[in-house]
Amino acid sequence: DVKVTQSSRYLVKRTGEKVFLECVQDMDHENMFWYRQDPGLGLRLIYFSYDVKMKEKGDIPEGYSVSREKKERFSLILESASTNQTSMYLCAAQLVGRGRDYGYTFGSGTRLTVV
């Protein structure tokens, strides 16, 4: 079965720290995405990547960057963590198929608390 693995389920970091959230997929999927999920706001797209070393901004990229050096790994970086980045972070992967018939496969999420 296909799998997207996020390295941490829970993470607590201090304000100002540089934070790395890791996501690895074992499915050889081309596309990967980072979302954050907040109560009352739903899921919002932060960044996505359609290929190695490629990245595109989503709806809320401010305060974040990403890295995709290998196809299977997509990292989300909080350059200087702030309390308003406390959230649930969800990574997803998508297979590029004919006719756009494929949904996303999500990881289990990382609940990040910035204190």
Added chain:
Amino acid sequence: SQQGEEDPQALSIQEGENATMNCSYKTSINNLQWYRQNSGRGLVHLILIRSNEREKHSGRLRVTLDTSKKSSSLLITASRAADTASYFCATDASLSGAGSYQLTFGKGTKLSVIP
């Protein structure tokens, strides 16, 4: 930007009853997808319906799509306690190339099935 809006925000039913959730969206779409999220976990893809389809079934799930009204519904028949979760609709409205797209998610319907 939020594309899909689910209705109702919360739904509580008895086991064995049917559950219906609705989703409305704003712009033309390529496809619409439904996802399920158990508390504190990642999202799981349930079903995808293309813009040229009107109805689709998968097990106890039935999805309809009315592109003229820009709306979709998810019906879960003979609900079980294990169906308790949040359900999200997501739309693919992107103009990007063949198989790659970004999904925009609604805020979800929280379903509680009482044993």
